[in-house]
Amino acid sequence: MMRLPNFIYRAPRTIREAADFLAAVPDTTMLVAGGTDLLPNMKRRQQTPATLVGLRQIAELKAITSGPSTGLRAGLTIGAGATLADLVRDPRVRRAYAGLWQAAAQVATPHLRNMGTIGGNLCLDTRCNYYDQNYEWRKAIDFCMKKDGQTCWVATSSPKCLAVSSTDTAPALIALGASVTLVSADETRTLPVADLYRNDGIHYLTRRPTEIVASIHLPPLEGWRSTYWKLRRRGAFDFPVLSIAAAVKLARDGTVEDARIVLGAVASRPMEAPEANRSLVGQPLTDAAIAHASQLAAQPARPMDNTDFALVWRKRVTRDFVTYALRELRGDDVRELSRGIARQELLGLQ
Numbered sequence: 001m002m003r004l005p006n007f008i009y010r011a012p013r014t015i016r017e018a019a020d021f022l023a024a025v026p027d028t029t030m031l032v033a034g035g036t037d038l039l040p041n042m043k044r045r046q047q048t049p050a051t052l053v054g055l056r057q058i059a060e061l062k063a064i065t066s067g068p069s070t071g072l073r074a075g076l077t078i079g080a081g082a083t084l085a086d087l088v089r090d091p092r093v094r095r096a097y098a099g100l101w102q103a104a105a106q107v108a109t110p111h112l113r114n115m116g117t118i119g120g121n122l123c124l125d126t127r128c129n130y131y132d133q134n135y136e137w138r139k140a141i142d143f144c145m146k147k148d149g150q151t152c153w154v155a156t157s158s159p160k161c162l163a164v165s166s167t168d169t170a171p172a173l174i175a176l177g178a179s180v181t182l183v184s185a186d187e188t189r190t191l192p193v194a195d196l197y198r199n200d201g202i203h204y205l206t207r208r209p210t211e212i213v214a215s216i217h218l219p220p221l222e223g224w225r226s227t228y229w230k231l232r233r234r235g236a237f238d239f240p241v242l243s244i245a246a247a248v249k250l251a252r253d254g255t256v257e258d259a260r261i262v263l264g265a266v267a268s269r270p271m272e273a274p275e276a277n278r279s280l281v282g283q284p285l286t287d288a289a290i291a292h293a294s295q296l297a298a299q300p301a302r303p304m305d306n307t308d309f310a311l312v313w314r315k316r317v318t319r320d321f322v323t324y325a326l327r328e329l330r331g332d333d334v335r336e337l338s339r340g341i342a343r344q345e346l347l348g349l350q
């Protein structure tokens with residue numbers, strides 16, 4: 001049995017108090033929300049903080065609010081401590097931000113969604129077959145660059161770690177144009193969710209060690225449609241080995257006014273596809289436009305041989321999934337295409 005190492009546990013009641021605990025010794029302190037990612041990592045000694053600052057008792061982190069106006073005219077603000085189950089239960093998320101709803105509903109299992117938070121999901125550690133192993137396994141290969149070693153076993157000449165961004169909600173939030181607010185003892189700043197990430201498997205977040213992700217804001221999205229497609233081995237639960245988040249704003253005549261396609265699990269950060277987006281604007285979602293955009297969107301995907309499935313096949317499926325996502329947004333019945341990837345149920349629930 002793997003045991004947790006010893007650590008000091010702090011249980012602040014306010015964001016301010018949590019930020020003060022973090023500022024005291026940022027190098028050896030970590031935040032813990034649901035603990036569904038961090039605690040298994042600590043058992044495997046991938047992360048070894050001396051102090052944990054628990055966020056579960058901070059009520060102000062849990063709210064999901066749509067502002068004083070009626071409907072979602074001001075958008076939706078989600079506290080970082082809201083659980084994924086809270087999001088899945090929220091009719092506003094389901095109605096107005098379908099891509100986020102689908103992404104959250106496909107994270108892990110019901111038990112883990114009851115514990116796991118959106119803030120923890122955004123800050124989820126990057127994953128790699130050579131890293132997500134117990135201490136003895138990693139020691140047997142002399143560890144790797146991400147923790148305790150020198151070499152990257154995926155690409156031995158690589159100067160940086162290529163571990164994979166595996167968060168489901170981040171690509172969906174980026175496609176929806178969401179922003180994130182970070183709070184430290186000295187400062188509060190807000191940035192697009194896309195700017196929270198770096199393409200580096202070790203330093204994958206631009207979040208400073210003293211900062212807490214406090215909330216996520218979704219803008220009002222009148223006229224937009226969104227969706228999320230996830231490739232994984234087990235339909236019941238599994239991390240994504242490829243995901244496509246797509247959102248389009250359609251005019252009344254079906255012309256694309258704006259488009260955002262984001263690829264997950266193909267690099268150390270979610271990858272946007274600006275050329276594909278540009279190619280769609282100003283025309284209807286015809287088969288030809290979709291095929292061209294899918295080709296362009298798949299280009300930045302550089303899957304490495306460090307997750308599940310053959311990488312050449314994953315690269316090919318990227319193009320197929322972008323096609324399916326755009327066809328779904330056009331209004332096609334994609335239930336047949338979804339067969340076998342555990343998505344039928346999600347489509348049926350919409």
Ligand SMILES: Cc1cc2nc3c(=O)[nH]c(=O)nc-3n(C[C@H](O)[C@H](O)[C@H](O)COP(=O)(O)OP(=O)(O)OC[C@H]3O[C@@H](n4cnc5c(N)ncnc54)[C@H](O)[C@@H]3O)c2cc1C
Nearest residue numbers: 033034035036037038108116117119120121123168213238
């Ligand atoms: C079997 C299994 C399957 C899983 N499948 C999936 C999956 O399919 N898709 C997926 O995306 N995830 C999956 N996960 C990972 C995890 O359950 C989710 O990502 C969950 O949302 C993490 O949230 P948490 O609150 O538990 O994070 P924690 O474990 O508490 O924290 C995760 C990281 O985020 C940091 N953190 C947490 N909150 C904040 C904050 N407010 N500000 C700054 N940093 C913060 C922590 O310091 C830590 O580094 C799986 C986990 C398991 C065990």
Ligand code: SF4
Nearest residue numbers: 128144152161162163
């Ligand atoms: S990509 Fe390389 S350095 Fe990063 S976790 Fe995998 S083996 Fe380690």
